[in-house]
Amino acid sequence: MLTLFGMSLVIFVLLRLAPGNIVDILFDSAGYVSEADKALIERELGIDKPVWAQYVDWLRAVVTGDLGKSYRYDQPAWQLIKPMIPVTVELAFLSMVISVLLGVPTGVVSAVRQDTGLDYVLRVFSIAGLSMPSFWLGMVIILSLVGWLGWIPPMIYVSPAEDLKLHLVQFLLPALAVGYRSSALIMRITRSAMLEVLREDYVRTAWAKGQSGRAVVWRHALKNAILPVVTVIGIEFAFLIGGLVVTETVFNLPGVARFLVEAILWRDYPIVQNLVMFIAIVVVLSNLVVDMLYGVLDPRVRYG
Amino acid sequence: MHGARTLSLVALSLVLAVVAVGTPAVAQAPKYGGILNLAQRADPAQGFAIHETGTIDVVWPASPCFNNLVYFDPLKKQESLDTIIGDLAEKWSWQDNYRNLVFFLRRGVKWHDGTPFTSKDVKYTFDMIREAPDAQAKLRINPRKAWYANVEAIEAADPYTVVFRLKRPQPSLIAMLASGYSPVYPAHVPPAEFRTRCVGTGPFKLKEWRKGEYIDYVKNPDYFVKGRPYLDGLRFVVIKELGTRVAAVQAGQLDASFPGDVSGTRAEALKKAVPQLVITKSAQNVNDNLIMNTKKPPFDQVKVRLALSLAIDRAEYVKTVHQGTDAIVGASMAPKPYGVWGLLEKDVKTLPGYGKAEANRAQARKLLAEAGFTASKPLKVEMGTRAIAIYVSFASFVVDQLKRVGVEAELKQFETAQWHPKVTRRDYELGANLTGIGPDDPDANFFENYSCGSPRNYTDYCNEQVMKMMEAQSQELDPKKRLALVWQIQKKLELDVARPVMGWRIGYHTEWPYVKNLVPHQSIYNWARMQEVWLDKK
Numbered sequence: 001m002l003t004l005f006g007m008s009l010v011i012f013v014l015l016r017l018a019p020g021n022i023v024d025i026l027f028d029s030a031g032y033v034s035e036a037d038k039a040l041i042e043r044e045l046g047i048d049k050p051v052w053a054q055y056v057d058w059l060r061a062v063v064t065g066d067l068g069k070s071y072r073y074d075q076p077a078w079q080l081i082k083p084m085i086p087v088t089v090e091l092a093f094l095s096m097v098i099s100v101l102l103g104v105p106t107g108v109v110s111a112v113r114q115d116t117g118l119d120y121v122l123r124v125f126s127i128a129g130l131s132m133p134s135f136w137l138g139m140v141i142i143l144s145l146v147g148w149l150g151w152i153p154p155m156i157y158v159s160p161a162e163d164l165k166l167h168l169v170q171f172l173l174p175a176l177a178v179g180y181r182s183s184a185l186i187m188r189i190t191r192s193a194m195l196e197v198l199r200e201d202y203v204r205t206a207w208a209k210g211q212s213g214r215a216v217v218w219r220h221a222l223k224n225a226i227l228p229v230v231t232v233i234g235i236e237f238a239f240l241i242g243g244l245v246v247t248e249t250v251f252n253l254p255g256v257a258r259f260l261v262e263a264i265l266w267r268d269y270p271i272v273q274n275l276v277m278f279i280a281i282v283v284v285l286s287n288l289v290v291d292m293l294y295g296v297l298d299p300r301v302r303y304g
Numbered sequence: 305m306h307g308a309r310t311l312s313l314v315a316l317s318l319v320l321a322v323v324a325v326g327t328p329a330v331a332q333a334p335k336y337g338g339i340l341n342l343a344q345r346a347d348p349a350q351g352f353a354i355h356e357t358g359t360i361d362v363v364w365p366a367s368p369c370f371n372n373l374v375y376f377d378p379l380k381k382q383e384s385l386d387t388i389i390g391d392l393a394e395k396w397s398w399q400d401n402y403r404n405l406v407f408f409l410r411r412g413v414k415w416h417d418g419t420p421f422t423s424k425d426v427k428y429t430f431d432m433i434r435e436a437p438d439a440q441a442k443l444r445i446n447p448r449k450a451w452y453a454n455v456e457a458i459e460a461a462d463p464y465t466v467v468f469r470l471k472r473p474q475p476s477l478i479a480m481l482a483s484g485y486s487p488v489y490p491a492h493v494p495p496a497e498f499r500t501r502c503v504g505t506g507p508f509k510l511k512e513w514r515k516g517e518y519i520d521y522v523k524n525p526d527y528f529v530k531g532r533p534y535l536d537g538l539r540f541v542v543i544k545e546l547g548t549r550v551a552a553v554q555a556g557q558l559d560a561s562f563p564g565d566v567s568g569t570r571a572e573a574l575k576k577a578v579p580q581l582v583i584t585k586s587a588q589n590v591n592d593n594l595i596m597n598t599k600k601p602p603f604d605q606v607k608v609r610l611a612l613s614l615a616i617d618r619a620e621y622v623k624t625v626h627q628g629t630d631a632i633v634g635a636s637m638a639p640k641p642y643g644v645w646g647l648l649e650k651d652v653k654t655l656p657g658y659g660k661a662e663a664n665r666a667q668a669r670k671l672l673a674e675a676g677f678t679a680s681k682p683l684k685v686e687m688g689t690r691a692i693a694i695y696v697s698f699a700s701f702v703v704d705q706l707k708r709v710g711v712e713a714e715l716k717q718f719e720t721a722q723w724h725p726k727v728t729r730r731d732y733e734l735g736a737n738l739t740g741i742g743p744d745d746p747d748a749n750f751f752e753n754y755s756c757g758s759p760r761n762y763t764d765y766c767n768e769q770v771m772k773m774m775e776a777q778s779q780e781l782d783p784k785k786r787l788a789l790v791w792q793i794q795k796k797l798e799l800d801v802a803r804p805v806m807g808w809r810i811g812y813h814t815e816w817p818y819v820k821n822l823v824p825h826q827s828i829y830n831w832a833r834m835q836e837v838w839l840d841k842k
Binding site: 028146 | 347349350351356357358359361362444445446447496499500514515516517518541542543544545547548551552554555556557558577578719720721722723724725728759760
C-alpha cells in the first residue's frame with residue numbers, strides 16, 4: 001500500500017511538471033488560443049487549482065471508488081479503461097507463454113550442448129531476438145503478410161466470445177513478436193543458470209549414479225536453475241503491461257499501453273494516473289507471485 | 305539514384321494517367337446496400353463537435369452525421385463558388401447588391417432524434433459561432449468566428465426562411481457556409497454534447513463510437529434526400545500507425561484511405577502490389593510555411609525576413625522533403641491546377657526562393673550584411689518545431705538551407721503541448737508550420753492567417769495596405785477583378801515575407817474499384833458527407 005501511495009504521489013507531481021496541459025492541445029487542434037476561454041476550461045476541469053489541492057481531490061475520489069472523468073473523452077475513466085485491461089493482460093500473458101516455451105528449452109539445450117554448432121545457432125537466435133525491437137518485428141510481420149498473402153490480422157478487436165479462432169489469430173502474431181524478444185532474455189538467463197548448475201557436485205553425482213540424461217537435466221539441474229528464470233519472467237510480465245505500446249499500435253489492439261501513451265500526450269491526467277496505478281498494482285502482484293513461487297520451487301525458501 | 309527517382313516518377317505519372325483514362329465514362333446505375341469501411345487515423349479529438357475543432361480527424365468521421373445550408377458538390381473534384389449546391393437550403397438568393405443572403409430551407413427535415421428542423425436551428429448555429437450578443441449558446445472553443453465577422457445579423461424570417469444580413473457585400477461568404485466546417489447544429493442539443501454523441505440531419509446516424517477502435521454509422525431512413533444514402537452504413541476504423549493503416553487498405557480490410565495518408569512512393573508501391581486499386585492524385589489545401597516572429601528582432605525587419613525566404617530553395621524543398629511527388633510550389637493560395645486562386649506558374653517563379661538558387665543566396669547574404677549579419681557576426685536563431693516526423697524533416701531542411709547563407713539555426717523540437725503555447729505566446733523566433741484551409745477561398749485564408757490581430761496570424765504580420773486589399777477583394781463582385789486582386793495580395797504577402805510558403809501538400813487518395821462516387825476535392829475538409837457513395841459489390 002505504501003508503494004502504491006508513493007507511486008501515486010510521484011506520478012501526480014511528475015505529470016503536472018510536464019509543460020502544457022490538455023487545454024493547450026485542444027486549442028492547438030483548433031489552431032488558435034483565447035486566454036479567457038482557456039482559463040474557463042481549466043477551471044471547468046479543475047486544473048487551475050494548486051497541485052496539492054488537485055491531489056487531495058483525486059485521492060478523496062479514488063478512495064470512494066470514483067476514478068474521475070477523462071478530460072479528452074468526457075467519460076468516466078473506468079468506463080474507458082475497463083475494456084482495455086483484458087486485451088493487454090491477454091497479450092502480455094500469451095507473449096510470456098510463448099517466451100517461456102521458446103526460451104526455457106532452448107536455454108537448456110544450449111547449456112547442455114555448450115560450444116557446439118547447435119549452441120552457436122541458438123545463441124545467434126537469442127541475440128537476434130534481443131537486438132530486434134518487437135515493434136520493428138511487428139511491422140515486418142504486417143508488411144510481409146500484406147506483401148506475400150495480401151492479408152493481415154483483423155484491425156478491429158475480435159472478442160473470444162465472438163470468434164475464438166479469429167481472436168487467437170489476432171493475438172498470436174503480436175504475441176510472437178513480443179514473445180520472441182522476451183524468449184531471448186529468458187534463454188540467456190536459463191543457459192547461464194544451467195551452466196552453473198551443471199557443474200555442481202550433485203549433478204555429477206546424478207550422472208555417476210547412472211541416471212538418464214533427461215532426468216539429470218530436467219529434474220535435477222533445471223529445477224535448481226529455474227529460480228533466476230522465474231524472477232526474470234515476473235519482471236518481464238510486469239514490464240510488458242506498460243511496454244506493449246508499440247506492438248498494440250502496430251497490430252491495432254485496443255489495449256491499455258497504447259491508450260496510456262496517448263493519454264500522456266494529451267495530458268489526460270485522470271486516465272494517466274489510473275493507468276499508471278493499474279500498472280503499479282500489476283508490478284506489485286507479479287512480484288508477490290514470484291516470491292510465492294520461490295517457496296514452491298525451492299524448499300529452502302519458506303515464509304513463516 | 306537521381307535517374308531512378310525520375311524514372312519512378314514517370315512510371316507513377318503513367319500509372320495515374322492510365323487510371324484516369326481507364327475509368328469508364330459510362331455512368332453505372334448505383335446499387336444500394338453495404339457498409340463502407342474507412343480509415344481514421346485517431347479518435348476524433350472533440351468527438352463530433354465540428355464547430356470546436358480545426359482538424360480533419362474530426363471533420364472526416366463527423367461529416368456524415370450533419371448537413372450544411374449549402375455544400376460543395378461532392379461529385380465535382382474542383383470546388384469553387386460555381387460548384388456549391390443546396391443542402392438544407394433548397395435555394396438561396398443574394399439581395400441588396402450582395403448585402404443580404406436569403407436561404408429558403410427544405411421542409412419536412414428531421415433531426416436524428418425526430419425533432420423538426422427549422423430556421424431557428426440555423427440562426428442558433430451561426431449566432432453561436434459569430435458570438436452574437438443574443439446567441440443562445442457558447443462554444444467552448446470557437447476557431448472560425450472570424451469567418452462570420454462580416455455578418456451583422458441573422459434573421460429567422462419564418463420557419464423556412466433565414467436571412468444573413470452583412471455589413472458589406474461578401475459574395476464568398478457562401479463558400480465558407482459550404483465548407484465541411486459549417487454544419488448546422490440543432491438548437492435543442494447543447495453544443496457540449498457533440499463531444500460524445502451526434503444529433504444531426506445527415507444521411508447517417510451515429511450508432512456507436514468505441515474509443516480507440518471504430519465509429520459506426522447506420523443509414524438514416526428518414527433522410528430528406530429521397531433515395532439517399534445508398535450505403536447501409538459506415539465504419540471508420542481507428543488505426544494509429546500509418547504503415548498499418550495503409551496495409552489495411554492494401555489487404556482490403558478498408559475500402560478507402562484516410563485523406564493525405566498515401567504519399568507518392570506509397571502510391572507507387574500500392575499500385576505495383578494491387579494493380580486494381582484506384583489512386584487519385586489530389587490536393588489537400590494544406591501548405592507548409594515558415595513562421596517568423598515579426599515582434600522579435602531582427603525579424604521585425606523585412607530585409608532579414610526576405611533574406612531567409614530567399615535562402616530557401618522551394619524547388620529543392622519539394623524535391624527533398626516531399627520526394628518531388630507529395631507537394632507542389634505555390635504562394636498563399638492553393639496553386640493550379642488544383643486550386644482556383646493560385647498564382648500562375650510564371651508569377652510564382654518571380655517570388656523569393658524561386659529561380660537560380662545561387663543568385664538568391666548571394667542576394668540573401670547581401671541583405672543580411674546590410675542588416676549587420678556577416679560571417680564573423682552571423683545571425684543565430686532557434687528553429688522550433690513539433691517533434692513529429694513531417695515537421696522535423698521540414699525544419700531540418702530549412703536549417704540546412706539557412707546555413708548556406710551563413711545563418712546559424714539551431715533545431716529545437718517540442719511536444720505539441722509545449723509548441724502551441726510557445727507560438728500563441730509569440731515565444732519563438734522561427735518555426736515550421738502547417739496550415740490547413742477549409743474552403744479554397746481567399747476570405748477563409750487571408751483574414752484568418754494574415755489579417756492584423758487575427759489569433760491565427762502567428763507571425764503578427766500587419767500591413768494596413770494589405771488589409772485594405774483584402775477587404776477590396778472580399779467585396780469585389782466581378783470574379784475576374786477579384787482574381788487579379790487576389791494575385792496582387794499573394795505577391796505582396798510573399799514579398800513582405802508575411803509567412804513564406806514552402807509548398808502545398810499533395811495526396812494520393814486510394815480506394816478499391818468497387819467504391820463509387822467518393823471523389824476527393826482540392827480541400828480535404830469538404831467531401832466526407834458520403835451521401836452519394838455506393839459500392840459496386842454483389
